Amino acid sequence: xxxxxxxGKQGRYVSFxxxxxxxxxYISTLPYTQEFQICHxxxxxxxxxxxxxxxxxxxxxLDLTNLYAPPPPxxxxxSLPMTSWLLLPNGVTxxxxxxxxxxxxxxxxxxHTHPTYHALRSLDQQMFLCYSQPGTPPLPSPVE
Numbered sequence: 001x002x003x004x005x006x007x008g009k010q011g012r013y014v015s016f017x018x019x020x021x022x023x024x025x026y027i028s029t030l031p032y033t034q035e036f037q038i039c040h041x042x043x044x045x046x047x048x049x050x051x052x053x054x055x056x057x058x059x060x061x062l063d064l065t066n067l068y069a070p071p072p073p074x075x076x077x078x079s080l081p082m083t084s085w086l087l088l089p090n091g092v093t094x095x096x097x098x099x100x101x102x103x104x105x106x107x108x109x110x111x112h113t114h115p116t117y118h119a120l121r122s123l124d125q126q127m128f129l130c131y132s133q134p135g136t137p138p139l140p141s142p143v144e
Contacts, residue, residue, distance in 0.1 A: 003027060003037050019052035024117070026115035036092075040115060112126070 006028065007014045018025055029036070041051050053065050087113035096109040110120060130136065 001037075002062070005058070006039060006055070009076055017051050021047050023047040023051040025051065028115060041092070042116075043064060 005013070008016070014025055016026070017023070021043070022042050026038075026040040026042070028038050028040065041048050043051070056062070056064055094111060095113060096111050097106055098109050099109040102108075110117065131139070
């Protein structure tokens with residue numbers, strides 16, 4: 001019911017949200033269950049806030065609190081920016097592909113059900129083109 005109202009007739013409302021806020025908005029079903037659908041809003045903080053404000057006007061009784069806001073990282077974690085982390089909700093099975101194992105506590109995964117997964121191949125090709133150009137400085141080894 002809520003997803004239908006969010007999308008709107010022929011996708012008009014979700015298109016309006018994207019155009020008005022500048023944010024990217026994806027709606028997906030969680031793997032292994034049809035009970036939950038996720039509305040993923042991506043963009044700058046200002047774009048996301050604008051999209052949430054517009055959604056809040058349409059869905060006045062809806063609590064738009066971010067339930068999966070990341071906790072502050074412990075000081076012992078690598079100093080990667082939080083935006084590069086793949087945040088997984090507790091208590092929900094999420095299928096991932098393990099692409100590299102550095103050690104028992106240091107693995108790289110790809111979430112193939114994530115709306116941005118399709119962009120990984122393009123990113124890989126662009127990085128290959130960039131680093132294969134003559135004159136491009138080599139990456140430090142080992143990579144930090």
